[in-house]
Amino acid sequence: MSKQKINVNxxxxxxxxxxxxPIPQRAAKLKEAGKEIIFCNIGNPQxxxxxxxxxxxxxxxxxxxxxxxxxxxxxxxxxxxxxxSNLRDEDFIAEDLxxxxxxxxxxxxxxxxxxxxxxxxxxxxEAIANFINKRxxxxxxxxxxxxxxxxxxxxxxxxxxxxxxxxxxxxxxxGVMIPIPQYPLYSASIKAFGGNQxxxxxxxxxxxxxDRAALESAYNTATEQGTDVKVIVVINPGNPxxxxxxxxxxxxxxxxxxxHQLAIIADEVYQENVYGGEFISFAKALENDKDVLLFSxxxxxxxxxxxxxxxxxxxxxxxxxxxxxxEMDFVDLLLKQAxxxxxxxxxxxxITYLMVSPPNGENAALEQFHNEKEKVLGDLYEKxxxxxxxxxxxxxxxxxxxxxxMYLFPRLNKLPAGTTDFDYCMALLEETGLCTVNGSGFGQxxxxxxxxxxxxxxxxxxxxxxxxxxxxxxxxxxx
Amino acid sequence: MSKQKINVNxxxxxxxxxxxxPIPQRAAKLKEAGKEIIFCNIGNPQxxxxxxxxxxxxxxxxxxxxxxxxxxxxxxxxxxxxxxSNLRDEDFIAEDLxxxxxxxxxxxxxxxxxxxxxxxxxxxxEAIANFINKRxxxxxxxxxxxxxxxxxxxxxxxxxxxxxxxxxxxxxxxGVMIPIPQYPLYSASIKAFGGNQxxxxxxxxxxxxxDRAALESAYNTATEQGTDVKVIVVINPGNPxxxxxxxxxxxxxxxxxxxHQLAIIADEVYQENVYGGEFISFAKALENDKDVLLFSxxxxxxxxxxxxxxxxxxxxxxxxxxxxxxEMDFVDLLLKQAxxxxxxxxxxxxITYLMVSPPNGENAALEQFHNEKEKVLGDLYEKxxxxxxxxxxxxxxxxxxxxxxMYLFPRLNKLPAGTTDFDYCMALLEETGLCTVNGSGFGQxxxxxxxxxxxxxxxxxxxxxxxxxxxxxxxxxxx
Numbered sequence: 001m002s003k004q005k006i007n008v009n010x011x012x013x014x015x016x017x018x019x020x021x022p023i024p025q026r027a028a029k030l031k032e033a034g035k036e037i038i039f040c041n042i043g044n045p046q047x048x049x050x051x052x053x054x055x056x057x058x059x060x061x062x063x064x065x066x067x068x069x070x071x072x073x074x075x076x077x078x079x080x081x082x083x084x085s086n087l088r089d090e091d092f093i094a095e096d097l098x099x100x101x102x103x104x105x106x107x108x109x110x111x112x113x114x115x116x117x118x119x120x121x122x123x124x125x126e127a128i129a130n131f132i133n134k135r136x137x138x139x140x141x142x143x144x145x146x147x148x149x150x151x152x153x154x155x156x157x158x159x160x161x162x163x164x165x166x167x168x169x170x171x172x173x174x175g176v177m178i179p180i181p182q183y184p185l186y187s188a189s190i191k192a193f194g195g196n197q198x199x200x201x202x203x204x205x206x207x208x209x210x211d212r213a214a215l216e217s218a219y220n221t222a223t224e225q226g227t228d229v230k231v232i233v234v235i236n237p238g239n240p241x242x243x244x245x246x247x248x249x250x251x252x253x254x255x256x257x258x259x260h261q262l263a264i265i266a267d268e269v270y271q272e273n274v275y276g277g278e279f280i281s282f283a284k285a286l287e288n289d290k291d292v293l294l295f296s297x298x299x300x301x302x303x304x305x306x307x308x309x310x311x312x313x314x315x316x317x318x319x320x321x322x323x324x325x326x327e328m329d330f331v332d333l334l335l336k337q338a339x340x341x342x343x344x345x346x347x348x349x350x351i352t353y354l355m356v357s358p359p360n361g362e363n364a365a366l367e368q369f370h371n372e373k374e375k376v377l378g379d380l381y382e383k384x385x386x387x388x389x390x391x392x393x394x395x396x397x398x399x400x401x402x403x404x405x406m407y408l409f410p411r412l413n414k415l416p417a418g419t420t421d422f423d424y425c426m427a428l429l430e431e432t433g434l435c436t437v438n439g440s441g442f443g444q445x446x447x448x449x450x451x452x453x454x455x456x457x458x459x460x461x462x463x464x465x466x467x468x469x470x471x472x473x474x475x476x477x478x479x
Numbered sequence: 480m481s482k483q484k485i486n487v488n489x490x491x492x493x494x495x496x497x498x499x500x501p502i503p504q505r506a507a508k509l510k511e512a513g514k515e516i517i518f519c520n521i522g523n524p525q526x527x528x529x530x531x532x533x534x535x536x537x538x539x540x541x542x543x544x545x546x547x548x549x550x551x552x553x554x555x556x557x558x559x560x561x562x563x564s565n566l567r568d569e570d571f572i573a574e575d576l577x578x579x580x581x582x583x584x585x586x587x588x589x590x591x592x593x594x595x596x597x598x599x600x601x602x603x604x605e606a607i608a609n610f611i612n613k614r615x616x617x618x619x620x621x622x623x624x625x626x627x628x629x630x631x632x633x634x635x636x637x638x639x640x641x642x643x644x645x646x647x648x649x650x651x652x653x654g655v656m657i658p659i660p661q662y663p664l665y666s667a668s669i670k671a672f673g674g675n676q677x678x679x680x681x682x683x684x685x686x687x688x689x690d691r692a693a694l695e696s697a698y699n700t701a702t703e704q705g706t707d708v709k710v711i712v713v714i715n716p717g718n719p720x721x722x723x724x725x726x727x728x729x730x731x732x733x734x735x736x737x738x739h740q741l742a743i744i745a746d747e748v749y750q751e752n753v754y755g756g757e758f759i760s761f762a763k764a765l766e767n768d769k770d771v772l773l774f775s776x777x778x779x780x781x782x783x784x785x786x787x788x789x790x791x792x793x794x795x796x797x798x799x800x801x802x803x804x805x806e807m808d809f810v811d812l813l814l815k816q817a818x819x820x821x822x823x824x825x826x827x828x829x830i831t832y833l834m835v836s837p838p839n840g841e842n843a844a845l846e847q848f849h850n851e852k853e854k855v856l857g858d859l860y861e862k863x864x865x866x867x868x869x870x871x872x873x874x875x876x877x878x879x880x881x882x883x884x885m886y887l888f889p890r891l892n893k894l895p896a897g898t899t900d901f902d903y904c905m906a907l908l909e910e911t912g913l914c915t916v917n918g919s920g921f922g923q924x925x926x927x928x929x930x931x932x933x934x935x936x937x938x939x940x941x942x943x944x945x946x947x948x949x950x951x952x953x954x955x956x957x958x
Contacts, residue, residue, distance in 0.1 A: 004740070005801045008646050008647065008649055009649045009672075013805055017819050046593040054544075064539045065536045065540035091550065110528075113531045113786050115526065115780075155790070162819075168485075189819065192645075307592050309592050309594055309822070311823075321483055323487050333487060337491055340494070340663075342635065343790075345789060347824065348824060
């Protein structure tokens with residue numbers, strides 16, 4: 001067999017994934033060879049030094065080894081009784097965190113080591129429903145409350161997106177509309193599941209806003225070519241653009257989806273990463289509209305928590321339709337699909353619970369939590385501003401949209417004849433050690449060039465590398 | 480949309496998954512209504528009271544909140560200096576576990592919160608390679624050492640099986656040979672990926688042994704019908720049979736796969752669950768045979784650890800072929816596929832590391848680890864024996880094979896005319912609260928009836944329920 005060739009699934013063979021593509025692979029090689037590399041190719045905050053949020057980690061640490069809860073109380077009371085001067089209250093885990101951990105442990109039933117329900121722990125799904133209700137003002141009066149039975153815990157949001165696309169793509173001619181540029185999870189998954197990618201183009205010069213004409217044009221062209229468009233993907237805040245969608249754009253998408261009976265996949269993993277702009281969820285934008293099937297995705301990997309390695313997230317479904325040719329609805333089908341994977345990992349589930357249940361007024365962890373949160377989000381905004389300031393010194397570089405997510409996606413208006421953004425990013429990497437991803441890895445309007453940078457390195461690293469980038473840029477584009 | 484019907488992927492619509500099918504669903508309903516249920520439908524040890532292994536959990540707990548490592552040392556030295564009588568050394572985490580956690584933390588680079596390489600942490604893959612080498616006697620002299628670059632960390636073994644099947648099934652006529660009975664992950668995945676299920680029949684009366692004639696017959700029938708058989712799945716120890724495959728059977732499969740140029744998927748997740756029999760890996764059976772492509776799967780969910788909820792495992796590939804029509808080999812393709820999911824969850828990765836790196840002689844955790852391990856495995860064997868003893872009191876019940884895995888799969892030779900094993904299991908559930916899975920959920924030779932029971936409840940629960948089952952059985956079969 002090893003001497004022979006094997007015939008494989010062509011859909012996966014043809015799939016591309018630039019975020020871990022040739023430039024990051026070259027960066028890894030350079031690093032092995034001893035070069036200092038700053039990995040800005042991926043939104044992986046803790047890899048670049050962002051500290052985890054203590055609140056999440058204290059609780060998970062106790063849940064993994066619950067005997068430590070009672071021991072902590074015993075140690076603490078021993079110290080208090082004997083009034084050690086060397087130790088202070090802060091050296092012990094706060095009682096409310098111990099009590100919270102006990103409460104969560106009881107809700108899990110058997111801790112973190114057992115398979116959960118296929119959809120995930122019910123108490124986590126209930127907490128997610130409460131979070132959505134609070135975020136979007138849903139209640140029994142307006143009848144828009146989230147349904148815990150329509151929520152699935154997933155191993156990161158990528159898992160949720162793939163599950164939905166795998167179910168919706170029923171035949172080769174089924175189409176999925178995705179924005180260009182897009183996060184390559186979508187193009188890769190559409191290819192893997194054998195569907196048709198239908199591109200639509202947000203208007204870069206209008207801060208990546210969506211207008212109806214652009215959506216209709218993409219839809220019509222695809223339909224004329226025999227594609228049966230079934231769903232539109234929207235990423236807000238954007239990836240790779242980092243731009244925050246305005247209210248008008250979001251409502252355009254809803255009206256468009258309704259007119260053509262399309263489902264919407266709303267990738268809202270960066271909903272906490274809005275610096276100055278406002279996040280509006282698609283669930284909120286739908287309001288009483290019962291005609292549009294909505295899948296919304298969230299994740300523990302982004303926001304101010306950045307718990308990428310723990311692989312947690314959720315998928316909420318609204319306006320669940322019946323399945324054609326079967327005695328079940330779409331949630332039943334999602335459940336059947338989920339059951340084959342047994343369940344999402346329990347630590348990711350619990351961090352999702354904590355993400356939607358931040359410390360409240362009764363909790364001593366409150367102040368530390370808010371300090372850590374403000375620090376991370378403040379730093380991110382400051383770092384984005386530093387990168388923007390560097391762009392202002394680079395010839396022919398423009399960047400559009402209100403800053404959101406963890407990315408900037410500048411347009412490179414001036415490149416030497418015959419060179420591409422791939423060449424530019426590779427040269428930038430070789431010269432400065434800065435690893436970005438070329439715009440063509442995400443797709444871009446023909447004739448334009450971009451790159452995506454995750455603004456995650458430390459300020460010190462940025463202060464060091466940005467002047468080098470400016471110098472590189474102004475030399476390269478005139479070279 | 481909610482009033483309409485949606486057209487979906489028929490492959491997933493047609494998929495079945497009995498382990499979480501109608502009988503377990505009925506059991507969940509009964510439990511909600513207040514009935515005592517013993518869930519023996521699934522290998523989920525910690526849900527049935529099995530305690531986690533302390534060694535794994537102490538380390539994970541420290542890695543989630545690393546500040547606790549230095550604090551533990553400080554507390555310990557304070558106590559020692561002040562000679563508290565209330566506390567003993569055992570109340571503190573042993574220094575070697577603290578040191579081990581520090582060592583692992585350093586190897587991760589940035590802890591558990593960052594995405595890892597797509598294949599998983601390299602140091603974990605190296606430890607897995609060492610584990611395989613040690614288990615199977617591979618070394619530089621015989622040239623059979625495992626290659627860490629050919630190992631992928633996965634979210635449980637199911638994830639690994641699905642990845643491989645998704646790549647191997649390239650067209651509708653591609654066939655996958657699976658044993659009957661089988662674990663429904665395989666039938667469900669083959670259906671989901673649009674391939675052909677080709678059944679082969681281990682010989683129940685010969686303790687589920689495999690013989691060449693049965694394999695050839697299944698292969699020939701499929702080939703004559705236009706199926707292009709590409710791979711054979713073997714589950715050892717068996718699921719649902721619980722039987723341990725003998726050496727002759729394993730070597731038959733290798734010779735058969737070689738003769739027909741098939742790949743082998745060896746599902747070896749129960750390799751630690753052998754009670755009296757011997758586990759022989761397919762990697763070992765292959766030896767110097769470079770002609771057979773082998774995928775072997777392992778998991779943290781089974782064995783004596785039972786860390787199902789943490790979703791960890793690995794996939795090892797041997798004798799990697801080139802991919803037809805591309806400048807890459809099969810491992811490159813697996814890597815491309817893995818990169819779209821970013822990485823397996825880090826906690827599952829670290830527990831996999833600990834699974835393949837048990838405490839050694841220098842480690843104070845050694846004794847506790849071995850005690851816990853022996854207790855779990857000893858209990859499992861005892862509980863299997865209790866269930867077998869009950870079978871001996873049931874009319875027309877036979878069970879074959881050396882006890883392995885976590886299951887017994889008795890044949891019900893006597894059922895009332897017109898009833899099936901599904902009816903039997905449902906009636907057993909309603910009467911005794913014991914939730915098993917009907918043999919037809921796994922597939923079985925025509926005209927036979929079985930059920931699968933996971934022998935995981937406590938001895939007390941078994942002592943209570945087994946006599947009820949015997950009474951139920953002897954009444955039911957004569958009813």
